[in-house]
Amino acid sequence: MSKIDKVVLAYSGGLDTSIILKWIKNNYNCEVVCMTADLGQGEEMDGIEEKALATGAVKAYVEDMREEFARDYVFPMFRANALYEGRYLLGTAIARPLISKRMVEIAEMEGAQAVSHGATGKGNDQVRFELATMALNPRLKTIAPWREWDLKSRTDLINFAKENEIPIPVSRKKPWSIDANLLHTSFEGGELEDPWNSPGPDCYRNITPPEMCPDDPEEITIDFEAGDPIAVNSVKYSPAALLSKLNELGGKHGIGRVDMVENRFVGMKSRGVYETPGGTILAAAHRDLEGICMDREMMHLRDSLIPKYAEMVYYGYWFSPEREALQALIDKSQEKVTGTVRVKLFKGNCVPLGRKSPFSMYQAELATFEEDDIYDQADAEGFIKLVGLRLKGRMQQSKWGGKDTEDSCE
Template sequence: MSKIEKVVLAYSGGLDTSAILKWIKKTYECEVITMTADLGQGEELDGLEDKALSTGATKAYVVDLQEEFVSDYVFPMFRANAVYEGGYLLGTSIARPLIAKRMVEIAVAEGAQAVAHGATGKGNDQVRFELSTLALAPHLKTIAPWREWDLNSRTDLIAFCEENGISVPVTKEKPYSCDRNLLHLSFEGGELEDPWSEPGPGTYQMSVNPEDAPDKSEVIVLDFEKGNPVALNGQALSPAKMLAALNELGGRHGIGRLDMVENRFVGMKSRGVYETPGGAILQRAHRDLEGVCMDRELLHLRDTLIPRYAEMVYNGYWFAPEREALQAFMDKAQETVTGTVRLKLYKGGVYPLGRKSPYSLYNPDLATFEKDEVYNQADAAGFIKLHGLRLQARQPFLNKIKG
């Protein structure tokens, strides 16, 4: 491959990418352009452009992608009810394809020969970034310093930054690797590497401890259209503003905390602490509304596909044809998921109180325990008998096996 003259680096301003910016310039003797995706990190972005330039970048992009992130990535994923291994709402996973997409777009516009990321050789993010790049711009080379350099620990990185006059926000007292966006905040490293250790006081920043949450519950109302939340307490909100508002509500009531050991795509188990206050509310409300307006067999079929869809997102296959095809199915299944859910928020819990939909399949005349004129209970005897035929036919053979 021809000499690399220009690289676009996915840059957060944290320990890893700060060291990487300087390392790439030294190692490849090339121009480095940074790209920072504003996905709702807030104050973490303050001064980031100046920091990148002072560290050696020739150009620094800070791109506001909040609305695109929620509308085109988070909401499609939530329409699929994606949950990884029973708990993780995929806050880091779903951000990576969008970051990669914007990084590739800038690389093409700037005439760069390569892109770079700060993901380690042990993690999932390297796979997510690079599979996305291969799907969108396979001609670009990817530089992954964690797989090349001899800085083999966070301690080494801190020392490298100190030697090169780079200020970093990570200390030995708070050695967490964090990822924050509008959907969540995650923590890895430090005492969390021992799965028996309780998370330290530096974790959980988006939400109060449920024990310290208000003693009075709060009731909210969410309106949905085709599986997407469109209004909160009667007020129409854009996707990003909706998630931000739900984060504030969930954080106030200690909602959305998760501490789990998960299976990484690269083959190892890892322990992470996640906060997803708004996402937890959204997922619970959406699931509850589906109960009243989705056909039984469609819902059951969709549920069998949730783990597969979640794996696609977790493993980095957002731009793969199988995820796109499965998304079409998920969205088709959401055509009637329109309506309203009323929920109570209280000390870490989200409790649906009521739901209604213009497409409701709930028939009170059928469901009632009182006298009705539409359901003949005697019909159930034949239904049960027919469904029991195969079980009944099997019984003699079971007796022979046991005998």
């Protein structure tokens, strides 16, 4: 491979990537361009360009990607009702392909030969970043310092920072590894490494503990168009602004906190706490609206594919042909998922109360328990006989050796 003269680093400004910036300069003797994606981290973005340049970057891109993140990544994933292992709304996983895409674009603009990330050799993110890079530009080399250097712990990193005069604020009160964006905040490490331990009282960021939530419920409405949310309480928002609004409402009422042990792609189990307030409301409302808008067989087919779709996102296959093909099917299924859902928010619960749609397949006159002129209940007898033929035949074959037992089976 030709000499590496320039590297684009996915830079968060935290302990790991600040040290990685200096380590790459020292060990590869090359220029480092930092790229930071603003995906809704909030105050973490303050002064990040200046910090990157002060630590040795030759250039620092700080990109506001909140709208693209919500519109082109979060919303398509939510159209699929994706849940990893039935619980995780994939807040970290869905951010990685977008960060990777922009990192590759900047590498091509800057004439860089490599990209780099701060993911450890134990986690999922290294796979996600590198699979995305391979899919978008396989000629770029990936530098993964956690797989190369001799720094083995957070203590080693802190010592490196001191030796190289890298200012790193380290909080001993909040020792977790935290990932935050517009969709969620995750906590890992610290006391969470023992799955029997309860999260500490400071392990909250966007969600009010249920015991401190308002004593009165709040009802809201969410409008959808072709599977995507477009308005809250009849007020239209951009994708990022809508997700922010739902985060505010969900956080206020303690909605969207998950504490789970999951199976990482690399083969180990890990424990994480996830706060996804707006996403939890959105997922519940979207799923509820589908009940009146989607054909039964289409819904059941899509539902059978949810675990596979979620795995694709979690494992890092966003830019794969199978995910793109599956997305086309999902988007087709969502063409008439348009309407409004009324939801109650109360002390950690999100409860759909009502739903309506111009494409509703629900017919009250057909489903009623009162007298109707549409459905002839006697027709059900023939239907049951037909769908039960295979069951009847199986019993005849196994118990009576295939003899005609019409009378005994009636």
